Amino acid sequence: xxxxxxxxxxxxxxxxxxxxxxxxxxxxxxxxxxxxxxxxxxxxxxxxxxxxxxxxxxxxxxxxxxxxxxxxxxxxxxxxxxxxxxxxxxxxxxxxxxxxxxxxxxxxxxxxxxxxxxxxxxxxxxxxxxxxxxxxxxxxxxxxxxxxxxxxxxxxxxxxxxxxxxxxxxxxxxxxxxxxxxxxxxxxxxxxxxxxxxxxxxxxxxxxxxxxxxxxxxxxxxxxxxxxxxxxxxxxxxxxxxxxxxxxxxxxxxxxxxxxxxxxxxxxxxxxxxxxxxxxxxxxxxxxxxxxxxxxxxxxxxxxxxxxxxxxxxxxxxxxxxxxxxxxxxxxxxxxx
Ligand code: TK8
Numbered sequence: 367x368x369x370x371x372x373x374x375x376x377x378x379x380x381x382x383x384x385x386x387x388x389x390x391x392x393x394x395x396x397x398x399x400x401x402x403x404x405x406x407x408x409x410x411x412x413x414x415x416x417x418x419x420x421x422x423x424x425x426x427x428x429x430x431x432x433x434x435x436x437x438x439x440x441x442x443x444x445x446x447x448x449x450x451x452x453x454x455x456x457x458x459x460x461x462x463x464x465x466x467x468x469x470x471x472x473x474x475x476x477x478x479x480x481x482x483x484x485x486x487x488x489x490x491x492x493x494x495x496x497x498x499x500x501x502x503x504x505x506x507x508x509x510x511x512x513x514x515x516x517x518x519x520x521x522x523x524x525x526x527x528x529x530x531x532x533x534x535x536x537x538x539x540x541x542x543x544x545x546x547x548x549x550x551x552x553x554x555x556x557x558x559x560x561x562x563x564x565x566x567x568x569x570x571x572x573x574x575x576x577x578x579x580x581x582x583x584x585x586x587x588x589x590x591x592x593x594x595x596x597x598x599x600x601x602x603x604x605x606x607x608x609x610x611x612x613x614x615x616x617x618x619x620x621x622x623x624x625x626x627x628x629x630x631x632x633x634x635x636x637x638x639x640x641x642x643x644x645x646x647x648x649x650x651x652x653x654x655x656x657x658x659x660x661x662x663x664x665x666x667x668x669x670x671x672x673x674x675x676x677x678x679x680x681x682x683x684x685x686x687x688x689x690x691x692x693x694x695x696x697x698x699x700x701x702x703x
Contacts, residue, residue: 523577
């Protein structure tokens with residue numbers, strides 16, 4: 367090799383090295399990520415959003431910044447989903463139930479009494495079938511990262527104690543914007559009114575609706591006990607929350623940035639489930655202390671409710687597809703063996 371060749375080789379080497387460093391720096395860029403959610407900052411959702419934000423900052427060396435914005439200040443679940451799809455907002459966490467208009471398979475999670483306990487929910491949601499349902503979002507412009515726990519839902523209302531399935535009659539009940547929930551509560555005889563969560567407290571306070579259903583944690587953090595004297599422990603369905611990223615945004619991220627978001631999402635999920643369960647275990651006593659009158663469905667009353675709702679299952683199976691329905695039932699059967 368003569369001197370000229372050596373100089374050329376060296377300069378190519380230096381250029382490659384410089385390119386490599388520049389590339390590494392570009393792997394994680396300065397980014398501000400708006401992360402919206404519906405509950406207030408003091409809720410389980412707010413606490414986990416903070417864990418997520420802190421972890422993203424830590425893993426990215428402060429370059430990626432999560433701006434967590436609660437209380438539906440960026441919009442209701444449905445509005446935020448549309449903002450993510452359009453690319454006007456980067457991230458959110460919200461109920462899978464409000465996604466059914468976008469991805470019909472999400473309705474599988476709305477099946478009344480699908481899971482018997484949180485352990486079953488974790489195994490199914492974090493397993494292959496949970497991932498498969500999540501992956502369906504991509505063709506609609508959303509990327510699902512992980513499921514959080516919203517939890518088992520219970521009924522509150524301002525009209526009367528609800529002790530059995532017959533007591534649903536005549537209750538004007540706010541439900542999520544989701545056809546399965548509408549059908550479920552109409553089947554039970556309630557007057558089901560779909561409404562965004564962000565409008566719910568005012569609707570209860572002004573008696574535009576008589577009642578609603580949500581996990582104990584939310585009844586507590588959203589102060590529904592102030593306007594809802596009656597609580598019925600029905601545990602009629604387990605609601606997941608799901609962390610979503612705008613696909614338009616996701617596709618612009620480097621592999622390193624995607625990994626930061628994914629790793630932080632997993633950490634926030636693990637924190638959120640533990641925190642939610644700890645709070646949930648204390649919440650019923652706290653709601654009683656706040657003055658709520660609590661009725662608990664007996665096993666016989668729960669069975670009556672469950673069998674009244676069997677026909678809702680048939681329409682869910684048709685809507686999500688028999689294959690998915692059977693796969694979930696098969697996985698559950700395996701877990702229960
Ligand atoms: C919060 C909602 C809420 C849900 C509902 O944005 O709407 O009742 O349970 O958690 O997603």
